[in-house]
Amino acid sequence: MTTLTKMKLNKKNYHSREADLAYMSVSQFKSFVNCEAKTLAKLKGEYVEPSTNALLVGSYVHAAFENNEVFNEVVEENSDAIFKKNGGKYADFTQADLMIDALKNDSFAMFALEGEKEQIFTAYLFGTEWKIKVDSVNLDRKTFSDIKTTQDLYKRYWSTKYDGWVSFIESWDYVLQMAIYRKVIELATGALCTPYIIAVTKENPPNKAVVHFDESRFDFEYEYAEMKLNRILQIKKEEIEPIRCDKCNYCKSTKELKDTIEVGALIYE
Numbered sequence: 001m002t003t004l005t006k007m008k009l010n011k012k013n014y015h016s017r018e019a020d021l022a023y024m025s026v027s028q029f030k031s032f033v034n035c036e037a038k039t040l041a042k043l044k045g046e047y048v049e050p051s052t053n054a055l056l057v058g059s060y061v062h063a064a065f066e067n068n069e070v071f072n073e074v075v076e077e078n079s080d081a082i083f084k085k086n087g088g089k090y091a092d093f094t095q096a097d098l099m100i101d102a103l104k105n106d107s108f109a110m111f112a113l114e115g116e117k118e119q120i121f122t123a124y125l126f127g128t129e130w131k132i133k134v135d136s137v138n139l140d141r142k143t144f145s146d147i148k149t150t151q152d153l154y155k156r157y158w159s160t161k162y163d164g165w166v167s168f169i170e171s172w173d174y175v176l177q178m179a180i181y182r183k184v185i186e187l188a189t190g191a192l193c194t195p196y197i198i199a200v201t202k203e204n205p206p207n208k209a210v211v212h213f214d215e216s217r218f219d220f221e222y223e224y225a226e227m228k229l230n231r232i233l234q235i236k237k238e239e240i241e242p243i244r245c246d247k248c249n250y251c252k253s254t255k256e257l258k259d260t261i262e263v264g265a266l267i268y269e
Contacts, residue, residue: 006129009120014133017045023122023131024232026177029225032232036242038250040235047250056081057096061200062135062147064100066117095202099149102206103198112145112196112210114138123187125180126226128233132184139189144181145196145210148174153199153207161224169197169211178213179221 007013007022020028020043031039041047056078063071075082082093089097103109115138122131137144150168157171158164169175178195186192197211234240244251 006122009122009131011118011120011133014120014131017043019131022129024128024229025131026173026180029180029228029232030173030176032235033228035245035248035251036232036235037244038248040238040242041250043236050249053081053092057092058149060093060096061099061149065103065113065135065147095204095206098204099200099202099206102208103147103200106208109198109208109210112143112198113147115141115144121184121188123184125183125187126222126229128229130180130184132181134181134185137185137193139191139193142191142193143196144185144193145198146174146178146181147198147200148172149200149202151202153201153209169199175213175217176221176225179218180225182218183222 007019009019009023013019028039031042038047038049042049060071060074060078060082063074082089084090088094103113113136115136117136119134119137120131121134122129124130134144135146148169153168155168156165157168159166159171161173162170174197178197182193182195195213199209199211201207231240235242246252246255
């Protein structure tokens, strides 16, 4: 697989395979950590990850805070998935409207979201070029923010990365995301910005919070990213073979049995 020279990014090509070949991103990094084989197959154009309703709902919520034109485009392009035949919205999008209203009717949440929307930045970090697209960045205030949806603000998850119980923010590697975004913005603009997550839940009524980070959390994430990247970049350049996770949809769909497994492997692998 050949890599591309540095390309100029815009909102139309940001999520393209060509851009993913030319740049590292937080989502690509996390995908490699989860399954090397699947991620390489996606980069080579051999596998397309199916779109999910959860992703569409996330796009719907984010678009509502960008501008009316973008939101209307998302609704129009996905009208069959959003609207029933009788004109009403499916339950997921009725819930999404409640989440949008919960944030829009909260002056503190809207204050935290003030800034330029969907801004793209690139920078060289840890031996590779990164790309990021930030929900909202306010360079005058030196802040940036990202909207995250979740089931419950206080639900906890077991994490092998942190070796303990963690919040949804750590479980989904949003601390890593904020750390990388912070560093890329600093390298691109010279401004060291404070990140915030504006969290809203899929409950009725939705719960919400503006979440900040103790800066000491970022040091661990930088060490973690740097430790993982050497192997990831070797896989991306096809210098070494990727490892299959044998759990994701890609691995299940391409799996070929070659041996037996001991029963203990069903819970410890």
